[in-house]
Amino acid sequence: MITLMKESGRKYPGNAGEESMDLTEQKLISLIDARKEEILAYAGEIARHPEPGFEEYKTAEKTADMLKQMGYPVKTGLAGTGVRADWKEKSGPSVMIIGELDAIGCKNHPMADAENKTAHACGHHAQLAAMIGAAMALSDPEIREKLCGTVSFLAVPAEEYIDAEKRAGLRKQGIEFASGKSELIRRGEFDDTDIIMTTHVHMVPVKEDLYLGNPSCNGFTAEKVTVRGKPAHAAIDPWNGVNALSIASSAIQMMGLMRETFREEDHARLHNVIRKAGDVVNSVPDEAIVETKVRASSLERIQEIRKMTDRAYDGAAYAFGGKIEREILQGYMPVLYRSADRVLLEAAEALAEISPVTYRMVTEQDFNNACTDVGDLTHLFPVLNFTFSGFQGHLHGEDFCITDPEKAYLLPAKMLALSVYRLLRQDGEEARRIIDSYTPVFDREGYTRYVRETIRV
Ligand SMILES: [Zn+2]
Incomplete structure (x- = not known):
């Protein structure tokens, strides 16, 4: 549930209030506006060539080309396609x-890849279009002179x-961790990074153009459970069999009954998919495969509920005399709440002065039940995040489409560019304040150890 805050005051030129944009900021905006057609063409091209995770070859190539054209030194092939x-x-x-970089499996979408x-x-x-637009503006030599420190652009796979089967193949190629950001943390790609900026289309219902800050968000763990029974003729000697389907369905029943113990504040969600449960109907099923996913708002609760599902499987297997084999898959960590940083708010205010832009800030009560691997980043870095409008339809749905390129491509590009400027101007005063006030949960070693300890293959 989102708690609605009153819409922040819009100011237009000529209305009350001083101009809060300096000349550099005005230049950043005009640099993005001047390259509108290129930004739109890039976004269109990426949309026409959607690619799944760790296979974003065309998307990566196009993105690398754009960044090279702006004069940046570019590295490619990071964790495969980064x-x-x-x-x-x-x-x-x-x-x-x-x-x-990645697109989502959605075969009935009108722009789906055949x-x-x-x-x-x-x-x-x-x-990506927002990142490219910001990179264009920030590559300007005059702008660079005003800023200290390093600005990086990372297109992540x-x-x-990624489902269990594909992960097994990726591990063979050296991609040990489950998602692009997680694997890039493991590989040290963020070792020199102090502050991360992320953005996305709105993930929770927000009517304003911009939603500033990072709302809390569930994390998850997943497991692939193989139930071993014993085959037998279903009519001649069923007493010689152990029914794997019965074990699997009993375990799922128990999980259903356990739901009453979940606390509201934990936002727990528990989902199962039976991938297999027997081969032929006149034999006792001797093998069942179930994928179980547990979501909750903290790492502790995720593990606590996963132990409950383990007990359900073990108890059911004990009752029928079968066996359980489990592969625990890495999930994503919950997003740690971060209120809107001053730089984001000031950037949005400045943009609202020159155009009819509306915005609001996240509150501590806001919650997103879905999961993203941005959660992992929030355990290691201050992550300045905002989401934006300009689309219609449902996320991951066949009706999703961008309807307003100004709001979906250009406005977030301007937000990113203005925020970076406000972070790194004046000897990086604002960035240093954010870095000093952030306490990480993990460093890279601690993070890598935690992930390895929680996954068991
Ligand atoms: Zn997404």
């Missing part, structure tokens, strides 16, 4: 803007959940 551009300065804080069945139904192409 693309990174840096504008480095010897001293000062390091701010990274993230864009997500072969890979994915579409940009989560608006990641809009995020695979934000969307």
Whole structure:
């Protein structure tokens, strides 16, 4: 449930209030406006070639080309398909803007790829366009002179959940962790980063153009459970069999009954999919495969509920005399709430002065029941986040489409550029204040250890 805040006051030119944008900010805005057609063309091209996680080859190539054209040194092939551009300065804080490369499986979407069945139904192409627009503005030499520190642009692979089967193949290729950001943390790609900026189309119902800050969000863990029974003829000697379907369905029943013990504040969600439960109807099913996913608002509760589902499987197997084999898959960590940083609020205010932009800030009560691997980043870095409008339809649905390119591509590009400027101007004073006031939950080693300890293959 989102608690609605009253809409922040809009100010238009000529209305009360001083102009809060300085000349550099006005230039950032006009640089983005001047390249509107290029930004729209790039977003259109990405939308026309959707690709699944860790296979975003065309998307990565196009993104790398754009960044190279702006004069940035570009690295490619990070965790498979990741693309990174840096504008480095010897001293000062390091701010990274993230864009997500992958599309989501959505075969009935009108823009779905006929072969890979994915579409940009989560608006990641809009995020990339925003990142590219900001990179264009921030590559201007005059703007650079005003800023200290390093600005990086990282297009990351695979934000969307990757299923167990595909993960096994990826592990063989050296991709040990489950998502793009997680794998890039493991590989040290964020080691020199101080502050991360993320953005996305609105993920919860918000009527304003911009939603500033990072609302709390569920994390999850998943497991693939194989139930081993014993085959027998279903009519001649069923007493010699152990029914794996009965074990699986009993375990799922128990999980259903356990739901009454979930606390509201934990936002627990528990989902099961039976992938297999027997082969032929006149034999006792000797193998069942179930995928179980547990979502909750803290790492502790996720593990606590996962232990309950373990007991359900073990108890059912004990009752029928079968066995359980489990593969615990890495999930995503919950997003740690972060209120709107001053730089985001000031950027939105400044934009609202020159155009009819509406915005509001996240509150501590706001909650998103879905999950994203941005949650992992929030355990290691201050993550300045906002979401934006400009689309219609449902996230991951076949009706999702961008309807307002100004709001979905250009406005978030301006927000990113203005925020980076406000972070790194005046010797990075604002960035340093944010870095000093942030306490990470994990460093890279601690994070890697935690993930390895919680996954069991
Ligand atoms: Zn998404």
